[in-house]
Amino acid sequence: MKIVAVANQKGGVGKSTTVVNLAASLGIRGKRVLCVDMDPQGNCTSGFGINKKAVPHTTYDVLMGMDARQAVVSTTFANVSVMCSTLSLAGAEVELTSEEDRAFKLKSSLEVLEDSYDYIIVDCPPSLSLLTINSLCAADSVLIPLQCEFYSLEGLSQLIESVRRIKKNYNPGLDIEGIVFTMADSRLNLTNQVVSEVRKHFPEKVFKTSIPRNVRISESPSFGMPIIYYDRLSKGADSYEKLSEEFLKRNGEKRVKPDRKLLRRGR
Numbered sequence: 001m002k003i004v005a006v007a008n009q010k011g012g013v014g015k016s017t018t019v020v021n022l023a024a025s026l027g028i029r030g031k032r033v034l035c036v037d038m039d040p041q042g043n044c045t046s047g048f049g050i051n052k053k054a055v056p057h058t059t060y061d062v063l064m065g066m067d068a069r070q071a072v073v074s075t076t077f078a079n080v081s082v083m084c085s086t087l088s089l090a091g092a093e094v095e096l097t098s099e100e101d102r103a104f105k106l107k108s109s110l111e112v113l114e115d116s117y118d119y120i121i122v123d124c125p126p127s128l129s130l131l132t133i134n135s136l137c138a139a140d141s142v143l144i145p146l147q148c149e150f151y152s153l154e155g156l157s158q159l160i161e162s163v164r165r166i167k168k169n170y171n172p173g174l175d176i177e178g179i180v181f182t183m184a185d186s187r188l189n190l191t192n193q194v195v196s197e198v199r200k201h202f203p204e205k206v207f208k209t210s211i212p213r214n215v216r217i218s219e220s221p222s223f224g225m226p227i228i229y230y231d232r233l234s235k236g237a238d239s240y241e242k243l244s245e246e247f248l249k250r251n252g253e254k255r256v257k258p259d260r261k262l263l264r265r266g267r
Contacts, residue, residue, distance in 0.1 A: 009126060019035055039124065039125040103170055144156065
């Protein structure tokens with residue numbers, strides 16, 4: 001089992017979108033995936049069409065000591081489960097402040113799931129909060145979605161420094177899984193400049209696959225479906241399928257053809 005935190009201190013860069021769609025693409029390739037929603041906004045939860053009001057247990061309960069297995073919700077999408085989030089999760093930061101092992105609550109909670117999943121993908125909030133620190137302390141690696149704009153470059157350097165501090169002080173095994181460009185438009189000079197600059201500084205860490213600006217990707221969360229279920233013929237679906245293949249290759253796994261029959265389960 002590998003735990004991957006999807007993080008960026010800047011909001012609106014496609015973290016939840018990446019978690020939902022990468023997980024779904026891995027799922028139709030036979031990989032057992034758990035998405036852990038550590039963002040109080042709960043976008044990852046709603047991205048799978050889960051009614052947050054109807055969820056009995058959430059990541060908040062897990063951080064407060066509940067057995068993580070009780071908070072796992074199955075989805076209608078192949079091989080994907082979710083540990084859901086609601087606004088109550090925001091209160092966990094205050095409640096955990098006085099705890100001595102507050103940075104390792106998520107890590108210790110996920111240990112009981114070790115044999116149940118191939119990948120656990122954690123959706124982090126857009127800040128270096130205690131929730132993000134918990135996510136990074138639990139993770140084996142960090143996947144960084146990066147929007148192709150100037151301010152994202154500043155945010156990237158801050159995030160890399162944060163990862164270094166977490167690695168030094170809490171989690172020596174933490175690695176950078178890679179940087180994936182989101183909302184990319186190759187027709188724009190700015191996009192090409194940002195991509196060139198990042199590739200220059202992190203040549204080994206940048207995924208070859210970029211996620212384009214795509215209307216269908218933007219629409220799919222409102223239907224509670226990953227893009228490959230919502231419109232598998234779209235450019236967005238194709239990009240996330242390629243990202244999942246590249247992700248598996250980076251993790252030393254053989255190329256697995258997606259089972260298209262499984263896509264009907266999300267309908």
